[in-house]
Amino acid sequence: xxWQVLDAQRVLYADIDIHHENGVEAFYTTDRVMTVSFxxxxxxxxxxxxxxxxxxxxxxxYAINVPLDIGMDDDSYESLFKPIVSKVMEVFRSTAVVPxxxxxxxxxx
Numbered sequence: 228x229x230w231q232v233l234d235a236q237r238v239l240y241a242d243i244d245i246h247h248e249n250g251v252e253a254f255y256t257t258d259r260v261m262t263v264s265f266x267x268x269x270x271x272x273x274x275x276x277x278x279x280x281x282x283x284x285x286x287x288x289y290a291i292n293v294p295l296d297i298g299m300d301d302d303s304y305e306s307l308f309k310p311i312v313s314k315v316m317e318v319f320r321s322t323a324v325v326p327x328x329x330x331x332x333x334x335x336x
Contacts, residue, residue: 239321241312242266243328256284261319263312265293265304291315 240254242264254260282290293307316324 237261237319237321237323239263239315239319239324241324241326243308243326254286254289255282256286258285258289260286261289261291261315261321263291263293263315265295265308267295267297 238260240260240262245267278292278294280292281288
């Protein structure tokens with residue numbers, strides 16, 4: 228079985244690991260890919276993903292960054308994740324969703 232090509236008009240990329248966007252900055256100037264990134268922020272690699280970073284050009288406002296502090300618990304995470312992702316799905320109306328769920332979540336949180 229070979230790879231299937233996805234002909235999606237609008238893609239929602241939801242990144243829920245500890246690092247900001249894992250290389251999808253390639254979509255920085257397009258309005259066809261909405262990125263939502265929940266990540267550790269501050270004095271931490273890669274240092275990107277400020278809440279005010281919403282991309283530019285045609286991609287302006289097609290990125291939502293949710294910077295998190297150390298100590299995030301399940302209930303707090305869920306209280307952020309559910310309403311944000313629900314609203315993005317309602318407004319953006321993607322034809323495909325790509326979850327990015329690395330193994331390096333918010334460790335010890």
